[in-house]
Amino acid sequence: MKVVIIGSTGQLGSDISDAFWEEVLPLSHDEIEVKDINSCREVLKDVNVVINCAGYIRVDDSEDHPEEAYMVNAIxxxxxxxxxxxxxxxxxxxxTDFVFDGEKKEPYQEDDPPNPINIYGLSKYAGEILTRNYCREYYIVRSxxxxxxxxxxxxxxxxxxxxxxxxGDNEVIKVVDDVEMSPTYTKDAAKMIKDMIEKELPFGIYHVTNQGHCSWFMFAKKIFEFFDIDAKLFPIKSDELNRKARRPKFSALENTKLNSFGLRMRSWEDALKDYLKEKQYFI
Ligand SMILES: NC(=O)c1ccc[n+]([C@@H]2O[C@H](COP(=O)([O-])OP(=O)(O)OC[C@H]3O[C@@H](n4cnc5c(N)ncnc54)[C@H](OP(=O)(O)O)[C@@H]3O)[C@@H](O)[C@H]2O)c1
Structure with a gap:
């Protein structure tokens, strides 16, 4: 199976490129411009699968640069x-989980209706719709x-x-405790995406996140606990940050479809421990 990875120099794209060690063609931004159909036509050929990890991911900047967010994420x-x-x-x-509005009080399933509340989420949701309308054999992977x-x-x-x-800099660290999500290790997501393709799961939308959810404050607390460092960590409310883009308050995802095919992701805590080990932080 020949696989192309668009956005291969990115955080997720690099782990996906590593996961497909045979016949993988990693493409950096220098090698393909997804905004340009001619570039896509020229470069994307002679493979079985194209994994599109390209993204305009700056959530606050998307509010000021909606054209760029739409050009990359949707067009x-x-x-x-x-x-x-x-x-x-x-x-x-x-x-992304940002296709949801965050009003649901329990983890979102694949068939819950999206209702993005910021430009980034809207541009990614548009990307989903265009993907499913222009291509018969697609996987939309929300992480x-x-x-x-x-x-x-x-x-x-x-x-x-x-x-x-x-x-390390001994800073006072303030992190929001009123926004919950499912932290996800890119290596785990990459392995799962490979599995999905190899097992030829039915096409459609899939949630792929580490199991469980927590607030950003709780996430930070666990990082310091596993890393065993004393940090000056304090909870704050998201309103105090005055950010340009609104965020969904609760955007945890349930991997309902993966689970129905017997595929499971490990917990975000176990994934975090492995990440810290891999980075050679002591835990
Ligand atoms: N980060 C998160 O927390 C998160 C959460 C949920 C979903 N996602 C989604 O996951 C995907 C990957 O995110 P990431 O964290 O790996 O981001 P990243 O590290 O910024 O990687 C994005 C990659 O896409 C490339 N790229 C950007 N614009 C491009 C364009 N117009 N044409 C071709 N390549 C382009 C970038 O190259 P250059 O840097 O050289 O431009 C980079 O290699 C995105 O689609 C994002 O929406 C991310």
Whole structure:
């Protein structure tokens, strides 16, 4: 099976590229521009599967630059889906928990209705719709709050690293305790995406997150507990941050469909321990 990874230099794309060690063609942004249909037509060919990890992921900046968010997350998804359909290649589009509004009080399932509350979420939801409308053989993979060895290029790192850096600098660390999500290790998501493709699960939407959920404050607390460092950590409310984009208050995802096929993700706590080990932090 030949697989192309778009956004292969990114946090998730790099782990997916590593997971498919045979016949993988990793594509950096220099090698493909998803906004440009000609670039997609020229580069995407002669493979079985195209995994689209390209994304404009800066949630607050998306409010000021909606055109860019839509061009990459929606039109980019449409271009990739169109070419995949033309050339009979399977298409995997990576989406997000931010397609939901966060009003549900329990984890979202794949068939819950999306209702994004910020431009980033809206642009990703548009990407989902375009993917399913332009391509017959697609997987839409919604993941959440990613942490991976490379850190997100679009955000300049990941939450775990930011926490450890702040603690190392002896900063007072304030983290929101009124927003809950499912932290997810990119390596685990990558392995699961590979499994889904290899097992030829039915096409459609899948949630792929580590099991369980927590607030960002609780996540930070666990990082310091596992890493065994004393940090000056305090809970705050999200309103205090005055951010441009609204965030869903509760965007945990349930991997209902994976579970129905007997596939399970481990807990986010176990994934976090492994991440810290891999980074050679002592726990
Ligand atoms: N980070 C999260 O917490 C999170 C949560 C849920 C879902 N997701 C989704 O997961 C995917 C991957 O996120 P990530 O954390 O791995 O982000 P990332 O590290 O910023 O990776 C994004 C990759 O896409 C490339 N790229 C950006 N614009 C492109 C374009 N127009 N054409 C081609 N390539 C382009 C980037 O290259 P350059 O940097 O060189 O431009 C980079 O390699 C995104 O679709 C995102 O929406 C992320």
């Amino acid at each position: 980019g998804a449409r271009n990739v889906a169109l070419v995949c359909n033309e050339k009979q290649m399977k298409n995997v589009y990576i989406s 959440s709050s990613l942490f991976g060895i490379k850190g997100a290029r679009g955000k300049g790192g990941n939450f775990v690293e930011w926490m450890i850096k702040k603690a």
